[in-house]
Amino acid sequence: MxxxxxxxxxxxxxxxxxxxxxxxxxxxxxxxxxxxxxxxxxxxxxxxxxxxxxxxxxxxxxxxxxxxxxxxxxxxxxxxxxxxxxxxxxxxxxxxxxxxxxxxxLQGTVANFAAGISLVISRPFKIGDTISVNNIYGIVEEIKLAYTTLRTEDEEMITVPNKNMIGEVIVNSYDYRIVESSVGISYHDDAEKTIALIKNVIDGFENLSGDNKSIVGIQNFGDNAVEIGMRYWVPTRNYFKTQYEVNLAVYKALNDAKVTIPYPQRDIHLYGQNPVA
Known part of the structure; x- marks a missing residue:
């Protein structure tokens, strides 16, 4: 004690x-x-x-x-x-x-932080821009040192590690995303009038980009149809919704104008000797 x-x-x-x-x-x-x-x-x-x-x-x-x-x-x-x-x-x-x-x-984490610093300094995109990287599209929601968060039209949050952005091709379309599609018409129809008709239908949508006008023209000469190409810019948050509405409006306009949308056809000729009686 x-x-x-x-x-x-x-x-x-x-x-x-x-x-x-x-x-x-x-x-x-x-x-x-x-x-x-x-x-x-x-x-x-x-x-x-x-x-x-x-x-x-x-x-x-x-x-x-x-x-x-x-x-x-x-x-x-x-x-x-x-x-x-x-x-x-x-x-x-x-x-x-x-x-x-x-x-x-923590080499992977350090690489993400280093890539994040590079993104912050070079600033290839900012919050609110629409970017495409590694076949992933979305609106930039948040830029952190370790990762970047993208939001899709379906309200999905995509987390992309920053190291997967450095050295990759980044497409920045800002507030809009381009739609590229086509429709085939018969060789017997007037291509010039059809192009003007489709362009009027597309330009009738109010939520399309006002800075980038729609482009419609002959894209290709197919075996069974003349392919009319369409390029227009829509808000990223309504990309698929607007695309489907435009496709339906174009389809209705072509039907009303009696423009034929042909389907693939093949002519088959058979050659041979006459059967013996």
């Missing part, structure tokens, strides 16, 4: 001695950390307000503001560690070793 009391007494004395010798350093370090936290937060809010008032890209603005905030707070933490009398050089070496080990263990 006496030995245990002796240990408690020693611990108490060491604690009092430590607080007496280092109390001001500890308090000073804590004050520096708290000041660094609030100062970094203030810098972040200041930068966000600055970027918003100067029409800066939202994604790039948040990335820059967060990066500066982390740097400011990290610098204040290093100053606080120095205030405690701890050598910073071994600490930095240990942090570097930890980051190197983590980087080797």
């Amino acid at each position: 006496n030995q245990e009391l002796h240990y408690v007494q020693q611990f108490y004395e060491l604690t009092i001695e430590f607080l007496t010798n280092y109390s001001f350093q500890i308090i000073g370090a804590l004050i520096i950390v708290v000041i660094g936290w609030f100062f970094s937060k203030y810098i972040f809010n200041l930068l966000i307000r600055f970027f918003s008032t100067h029409d800066f890209d939202v994604t790039l603005g948040k990335f820059v503001a967060n990066g500066i905030r982390i740097l400011v707070f990290g610098a204040m933490v290093i100053v606080a560690i120095g205030k405690l009398g701890i050598s910073i050089a071994p600490f930095l070496a240990a942090v570097g070793a930890i980051f190197l080990t983590a980087g080797l263990a």
Whole structure:
């Protein structure tokens, strides 16, 4: 019992001695950390307000503001560690070793973050644009450092890792997506009048792009029909809905104008000797 009391007494004395010798350093370090936290937060809010008032890209603005905030707070933490009398050089070496080990263990994640930084800097697309990458179409909903989220017409959310975007062909059609289709008409029908008829039907839809006019013309000369090609731009959120409505309207217009939509035909000729009686 006496030995245990002796240990408690020693611990108490060491604690009092430590607080007496280092109390001001500890308090000073804590004050520096708290000041660094609030100062970094203030810098972040200041930068966000600055970027918003100067029409800066939202994604790039948040990335820059967060990066500066982390740097400011990290610098204040290093100053606080120095205030405690701890050598910073071994600490930095240990942090570097930890980051190197983590980087080797999380190569895929690191690649996504590096690709995200490249996307934020180069900005091949922004939130609200319609992009196609790796045969995936969608409206850009959110751009993160690790991944990009796309929303489809069916309200599906597609998460694309950023490393799968770097080095790939990215098609950015902004607010609209192009529809490419065709319809065949008989060689006996007037192709010029049919083209004008189809173009009038397509241009009658109000929700199509006003900047990119529809294009209608002879696309190909088939074996049984003249193929009339149609190209027009529709809002991405109503891509399939508008395409189906346009196809139905074109079909009705061709029927009303007595334009023939032929089907494949083959003439078969049989050659042989007359049967013996």
